Every structure is written in C-alpha cells, then in structure tokens.
Amino acid sequence: xxxINDRIKKLRKEMKKHDIDCYIEHxxxxxxxxxxxxxxxxxxxxxxxxxxxxxxxxxKKKAALWADGRYFIQAENELSGSNIKLMKKGLNETPxxxxxxxxxxxxxxxxxxxxxxxxxxxxEKLYKKVKDKNIKIIEKYDLIEHIWKDRPEIPDNKIFIHExxxxxxxxxxxxxxxKDKMEKDNITNLIITQLDQIAWTLNIRGSDIKSVPVAISxxxxxxxxxxxxxxxxxxxxxxxxxxxxxxxxxxxxxEINDDLNNLKKESVVxxxxxxxxxxxxxxxxxxxxxxxxxxxxxxxxxxKNNIEIENLEKCQIRxxxxxxxxxxxxxxxxxxxxxxxIRATKMLKKFRxxxxxxxETSFDTISAxxxxxxxxxxxxxxxxxxxxxxxxxxxxDSGGQYMDGTTDITRTIPLGKLTEEEKRDYTLTLKSHIxxxxxxxxYGATGSNLDVLARKIMxxxxxxxxxxxxxxVGYLLSVHEGPQRISPKPNxxxxxxxxxxxxxxxxxxxxxxxxxxxxxxxxxKDEKMGSDQxxxxxxxxxxxxxxxxxxxxxxxxEEKKWLNQYHEIVRKKLTPYLxxxxxxxxxxxxEKI
Numbered sequence: 052x053x054x055i056n057d058r059i060k061k062l063r064k065e066m067k068k069h070d071i072d073c074y075i076e077h078x079x080x081x082x083x084x085x086x087x088x089x090x091x092x093x094x095x096x097x098x099x100x101x102x103x104x105x106x107x108x109x110x111k112k113k114a115a116l117w118a119d120g121r122y123f124i125q126a127e128n129e130l131s132g133s134n135i136k137l138m139k140k141g142l143n144e145t146p147x148x149x150x151x152x153x154x155x156x157x158x159x160x161x162x163x164x165x166x167x168x169x170x171x172x173x174x175e176k177l178y179k180k181v182k183d184k185n186i187k188i189i190e191k192y193d194l195i196e197h198i199w200k201d202r203p204e205i206p207d208n209k210i211f212i213h214e215x216x217x218x219x220x221x222x223x224x225x226x227x228x229x230k231d232k233m234e235k236d237n238i239t240n241l242i243i244t245q246l247d248q249i250a251w252t253l254n255i256r257g258s259d260i261k262s263v264p265v266a267i268s269x270x271x272x273x274x275x276x277x278x279x280x281x282x283x284x285x286x287x288x289x290x291x292x293x294x295x296x297x298x299x300x301x302x303x304x305x306e307i308n309d310d311l312n313n314l315k316k317e318s319v320v321x322x323x324x325x326x327x328x329x330x331x332x333x334x335x336x337x338x339x340x341x342x343x344x345x346x347x348x349x350x351x352x353x354x355k356n357n358i359e360i361e362n363l364e365k366c367q368i369r370x371x372x373x374x375x376x377x378x379x380x381x382x383x384x385x386x387x388x389x390x391x392x393i394r395a396t397k398m399l400k401k402f403r404x405x406x407x408x409x410x411e412t413s414f415d416t417i418s419a420x421x422x423x424x425x426x427x428x429x430x431x432x433x434x435x436x437x438x439x440x441x442x443x444x445x446x447x448d449s450g451g452q453y454m455d456g457t458t459d460i461t462r463t464i465p466l467g468k469l470t471e472e473e474k475r476d477y478t479l480t481l482k483s484h485i486x487x488x489x490x491x492x493x494y495g496a497t498g499s500n501l502d503v504l505a506r507k508i509m510x511x512x513x514x515x516x517x518x519x520x521x522x523x524v525g526y527l528l529s530v531h532e533g534p535q536r537i538s539p540k541p542n543x544x545x546x547x548x549x550x551x552x553x554x555x556x557x558x559x560x561x562x563x564x565x566x567x568x569x570x571x572x573x574x575x576k577d578e579k580m581g582s583d584q585x586x587x588x589x590x591x592x593x594x595x596x597x598x599x600x601x602x603x604x605x606x607x608x609e610e611k612k613w614l615n616q617y618h619e620i621v622r623k624k625l626t627p628y629l630x631x632x633x634x635x636x637x638x639x640x641x642e643k644i
Contacts, residue, residue, distance in 0.1 A: 055099045055133045058198065062097060062109055065194040071163040073152055074194060077106035081167045082246045082267070083326040085531055086414070088260050090203040091168065093195045100129045102428060106148055107135065110155055117148055120517020121427040124561055128426075141517065149180040158184050166190030166329035171322070171343070174329050190329050206259040207284040210266045212293060213254045213527060217455050219358025222254045223297050225351070229272055232347040233321070240314065240339075241346070242322040243270040244331060247528040248348040253279065253299065255290075256527060262414050263529050264452055269307045269331075276300055280307045307331070314339040349534045352525075354549035359456075359526050360573065363551070364591060366408070366456030367571070371593030371621070372628045373402040373451075374460065378594075379636050381445075385466055390439045392418040392431035395447065403451045413450035413457050413530040420445045424463070424565025427518055427557070441467035444477070444564050444600075450530055459530050459553055460592045461569035465600045476514075476558040476566050477600040483508045483556035484568045485613045487520065487537070487588075491577050494584040495545055498537035498552070505556045506539070514558055521553040524571055546586060550574045554588070568596060590617065593624045595640040603644060615643045 066074050076098075080091040085103060094100065094116075098107045102122040108115050114135045118126040126137050139145050146154070152162065162181070166174070169190070178188060196202065215221060229252065233241055243249055246265035250256055257266025268281040278300045286294075291301060302310070311334040314320060318339040322332070323346045335341065355363065377399045384390060396418040403409050419429045420437040424446035431437070439445055445466050450459035463477060487505040498521065505520045519538030522531045534544040535552060546552070555569030570592035577585040595618060606614075618641035626634050 053132075055097070055135070058097050059109060059114060059134065061198040062194060063111065065197050066109070066111070066163070069163060069189075069192060069194075070161055071189070071192065071194075072111060072160040073156055073162045074109045074192075075106060075148070075152075075162070075164045075169075076109070076195065077168070078103065079168045080267075081328050081330070082244050083170055083328065084246060084260060084263070084265075085529065086260050086263050088203070088206050088267070090205055093168075093199075096199055096202075097195060098130070098135055099133060100126050100135075101430070102126065105140075108148060108152060113155065115151065117145075123517070124426045125429065149177050152177075153180050153184065153186075156181070156184065156186055158186075160184075160186050162186060162188045163192040163194070164190060165193040165195075166333065167193070169329055170325055171327050171329055171332045172324040175324070190333070205282075206267060207282050208258045208266070209287070210255045210257045210281070210285050210290060212290060213250075213256050213454075215254070216358075217362055217527070218254045219356040219362075221297075222252065222299075225252050225254075226272065226277055226298075228351060229347055230274070233272065233274075236321070236342070236344065237319055238321040238342060238344075239274050239318050240320045241272040242311075242320065242327060242331060243272065243346060243348065244322070244328065245326050245346070247525055247532065248346060248352060249279075250528060251352045251526075252348060253294065255294075257285070262412055262452065264410065264527055265529075268304065271307065271310065278302055278307075278310065280304050308334045311335045345534070350544075350547070352528075353523055353532060353535060353551075354547050355526060355551060355573070356549070360549065362455035363526065363573075366453045367458060367591045368593055368624050368628065369406050369408075369453070370403065370451055370458040370460070371625050373399070373406065374462070374594040375625060375629065375633060375637055376402045378462070378464065378640075379633060381439075381464065382636075385439060386441050392420055392423070392436040392439070393433065395439065395445070396431065396449075399447065399449055406451075406453065408454040410452045410454065410527075413452045413459060417446065417448035417461075419447075419565060420466075421564055422562050424567075425559045425561050425563060427516075427559060427565065427567075429565075439466060443467070443469065444473060444566060446565055446567060448567060448569065452527060454527065457525050457527055457530055458592070459524055459569065459571055460594060461555055461567045462594060462596070463566045463568060463600075465597055469600055473564055473566075474600050474602050475605070476560070476564070478602045478605045479508060479512055479514065480556055480558055480566045480568050481596065481601065481614070482606065482610060484554055484570070485610050487554050487556075488570065488572065488590065489588075489609070489613050491585050491587050492546070494586050496586070497542050497544055498535055498546065499540060499542045501546070502537050502539050505537075505554065509556065509558070516557050516559060518557075520556055524551045524553060526551070546574045548574055548576055548586070551591075552588075590620070593621045595621055595637065597640065598642075598644055601644070606644075611644055618643075 448461040521537035557567035572588035
C-alpha cells in the first residue's frame with residue numbers, strides 16, 4: 052500500500068497550500084450517481100478501496116474511511132497496509148463522518164472539498180454540525196485534480212434514442228405529466244441532475260457510465276421550455292432534430308450555470324436536495340424562490356408502463372435462458388478443467404451476449420467461490436481470483452442491460468460436497484426469500500414495513516445480513532433504482548403497482564461462505580376486500596433454484612408448494628427456447644420436492 056500512502060502524502064501537500072485541515076472525498080460525480088465513470092473514482096484512487104459506496108476523510112495526520120456492512124471484509128482487505136483507519140458505518144460504536152470531523156478539528160479550522168460532487172443535503176448537515184466551532188468550509192477545491200496526473204477526462208460518448216416500441220411512452224407525454232405536477236406545486240423551474248431521470252424523461256440512453264446506459268447532462272424543465280444541457284460531441288444532427296421537434300432546447304453542459312444565474316424574481320425553482328450538487332445550488336439566482344422537493348420523475352419512472360412490463364417479461368425469459376446455458380456449462384466442466392471466477396464471469400457474459408438486444412452487463416458480475424462470497428460485493432481480480440473446485444458453494448450475482456429491460460439475479464450453486472452448516476444456511480436463505488416473496492400485503496405498505504418478513508427467519512436462527520433485502524430496478528437504466536427499497540431503514544414510499552424490485556436475503560460468514568438467492572418481482576394488485584386493496588409480488592426472474600443443498604425437513608408445506616410452483620413457471624417460460632438436452636437438464640433441476 053506504499054502507493055496509497057504516497058498519494059495521501061501528496062494530497063496533504065496540496066491541503067497545506069490552501070490551508071485546508073480536512074479534505075473529504077467520495078466516489079461521486081456531479082449527478083450523485085451510485086456508479087460513476089472512471090474520472091470520478093477519486094476516493095478509490097486516493098484510498099485503494101474499490102466499493103461503490105464510502106467516503107474517506109484526510110486530516111493533517113490522520114485518515115479514515117467509512118464503509119457499510121456490504122464492504123466490511125472487502126474494505127479491511129483493501130485498506131491493509133495503508134494508514135487509513137476503517138470506520139464500520141452502521142455500527143453503534145461508529146460515529147458519523149460529520150461527528151468524527153467535529154471532534155477532530157479545532158476552532159477555526161478549514162474543511163475543503165469539490166462542491167460539484169457533494170449534495171446540498173450533505174453540505175447543509177456538515178455546516179450545521181461544525182457551526183459552533185467556527186469551522187470554515189470551502190466548496191471549490193478539487194485537490195485530486197492536481198495530483199492525479201493521468202486522470203481520465205469527462206466522457207463524451209454518443210447518446211442514442213430509446214425507441215417508443217421499448218419506452219412505451221412518448222417524451223412529450225412524460226414532460227406533460229411532469230409539468231402537471233409542477234403546476235400543482237406552483238413550480239416554474241424543475242432542475243433535474245440525476246442521469247437516469249434525464250434519460251427516462253427524454254427517451255435517450257448513453258454509455259458514459261459502465262453498466263448504466265446514461266449520459267452526463269443536466270435537464271431543466273420550465274413552464275414554457277425544456278432545456279437539455281449536454282456536450283455537443285455527444286449527439287448528431289439527427290438526434291438534435293428529433294429532440295428539437297419535441298420542443299427540447301439543447302445547450303452546452305456548463306451553460307446551466309448562466310441560465311440559473313439569470314432566473315427572474317418570479318421564478319420558483321425546485322430541486323432535490325439529496326441529488327443536486329452544491330455548484331448547481333450556488334448557481335441559482337438569489338432573486339428566485341427555492342423549493343427543495345423530491346423530483347416527481349422518481350415515482351413516475353418507478354411505475355413501469357404496460358409496454359415496459361411486456362418487454363421486460365420477454366427480456367427476463369431470454370436472460371433466464373442464458374442463465375440455464377451457463378449453469379449447464381458450469382456443471383459439465385467443473386470436474387474437467389480449472390475454471391476461475393473470472394472465466395466463469397466471461398462465460399456468463401458470452402451466453403447473454405448471444406441475444407441481439409443485449410448491450411452490456413447491468414453491473415460488475417459478482418463471481419465468488421466459497422469464502423469470497425462472504426464479501427457481498429466481491430469482485431474477482433486477476434492476481435487473486437479463486438479457482439472453482441468440486442466442493443462448497445459458488446455464488447454468481449449478475450444481470451444484463453437489454454434494449455427491452457434490465458435484469459438482476461443471484462444463484463448460489465453447489466459444486467460438490469457441502470457441510471451441514473452450508474446446507475442449513477442455504478435452506479434458511481431460501482425460507483427467508485419465500486416468506487417475503489409469497490406474502491400478500493395491504494396497499495400502503497412500504498419496503499421498510501415488509502423487510503422483517505425476510506429477516507424474521509434469519510433472526511430466529513441468530514443470523515442477520517448487513518444490507519437491505521431488495522432494491523428497485525430500472526428499465527434499461529440503473530440496476531439500483533429508487534425511490535422504493537426493501538430495507539430496515541425508514542422509507543415512506545408505498546409499494547406501487549408496476550414497481551420492479553428484487554428480493555435477496557443472504558447469509559455471509561467470514562472465511563467460510565456467502566449465500567444469496569435473488570429474484571426480481573413486479574408489484575401487482577391482488578384481491579380487494581371492501582375498501583382494502585391487497586398487493587403481492589409477481590416473480591419475473593426465471594432460473595431454477597438448486598434443490599440439492601436443501602435440508603428438506605426444514606421446509607414447511609407452504610414453502611415446498613411455493614418452490615414447486617416457481618419451478619413450474621420456470622419450465623413453462625424457458626423450455627420453448629431450449630434444445631432437447633437443455634430442456635431435460637431443466638426438467639431434472641426443477642423436479643418437485
């Protein structure tokens with residue numbers, strides 16, 4: 052880790068030049084994206100920690116990195132040898148970043164960071180915390196830019212139109228819906244900075260972020276105009292005309308600064324404080340009235356329309372076929388040759404890529420053998436990846452980006468002899484999955500209301516998993532989509548008809564194994580009793596769940612029924628697209644228990 056310590060040393064020299072006592076970095080772009088282009092992996096570059104979420108704080112003589120439960124093991128490994136202390140976020144004994152900074156700094160000290168990559172909400176909380184110590188905050192410094200000599204440039208990849216046959220709704224219809232909501236809230240200008248919201252609204256897609264088909268841009272929707280801010284290298288005359296014909300004005304990416312500065316006194320500007328960066332906020336004319344509200348696009352985008360659902364069903368079937376082909380290949384070759392985690396990843400991508408609508412994977416595949424799977428977001432590296440052996444478990448969490456949808460599925464695969472502990476944990480994981488997947492719930496329930504239905508079985512057996520149970524999934528957009536999620540963290544978003552959400556409980560034991568079973572579901576209406584509308588989850592992931600590791604005696608009658616019915620659905624959906632040999636394999640793998 053000498054290289055990391057050397058980089059921190061160079062950063063501290065830059066801090067000294069600007070009298071900065073505390074510098075904060077995290078892997079965030081100007082659009083608060085979960086996954087970012089290589090240019091904005093600044094925390095990764097300065098710390099060596101490669102997880103998608105986490106922040107590092109550099110002081111004159113100390114450094115600390117915050118990572119959540121998904122990354123505890125990974126962060127310990129990646130920070131080993133550096134002078135950065137791991138702070139395990141979410142544990143009772145771990146202070147929040149702002150509290151730790153407050154305790155470490157002296158009266159009148161200076162905090163610095165790049166305001167383009169920090170949200171308004173984050174900075175306001177930091178200001179509030181350090182105010183009584185007269186600690187100053189400067190938001191204009193991107194110190195990493197001075198020391199990262201070969202830092203990648205801002206991407207300028209081309210955008211493309213997401214055709215109506217896939218999108219299911221015209222861009223002018225979407226904009227009209229958004230303006231209706233703006234009018235009800237007396238908003239004249241809506242600032243949209245999140246890239247997936249912009250892509251959805253304009254029915255465009257891009258390739259600026261690996262596995263997330265979006266384009267670096269801003270959008271401002273006014274009462275009488277819609278302005279799309281994007282680098283001119285990213286579109287051609289044909290796309291410009293298509294957007295212009297729908298009333299979209301195109302300006303250069305940074306011109307949003309001038310337009311915000313020039314807003315009139317009668318302007319009522321709305322932005323989401325959690326996803327809008329401070330550079331944007333500081334650009335807004337002081338004459339304008341500001342309303343900090345959640346973007347109406349979030350909920351509109353999360354409820355998939357009928358065309359999207361029809362397309363997604365077809366997409367999921369084809370994805371399931373690719374998964375079956377991969378599992379057959381793995382089963383046939385595991386005893387014949389050395390298969391590394393990386394080779395398995397490449398083979399799964401190869402099977403998906405046989406589909407003419409496939410664009411790329413929807414995230415970096417988690418291909419993890421045995422104890423590696425205990426790291427929830429493990430990624431195999433050339434210098435350290437494991438060879439799969441005909442024993443224990445192999446976990447593969449993967450998905451695809453297709454023109455007609457986004458997929459996300461996890462299977463934990465027995466490669467040979469299993470211990471009793473492995474069988475028990477696998478069975479508990481399936482029981483947890485089924486308990487939530489099979490539930491009927493009253494409309495109005497949120498993901499935080501429902502989370503305990505999966506976690507209950509784990510808790511009864513002295514287990515827990517330090518992550519959420521499920522997340523929303525986009526439509527040829529981010530594999531992690533809000534506003535809904537299934538998690539113990541409070542969430543007031545109702546599970547609405549048409550939302551696409553995963554269910555993925557697991558067991559993670561350091562130095563032993565990791566087990567996860569994940570399917571994707573659409574929320575649909577169930578029966579209505581009087582004025583009470585009930586809802587349920589309808590599965591749309593089609594791939595057998597291996598029954599050989601199960602301790603059958605641990606499953607009750609209803610759980611067996613659910614699994615048998617699920618496998619019946621899988622056979623019905625996939626068999627028409629498999630050859631005879633593949634069909635027989637599927638039939639055997641999905642036999643009744």
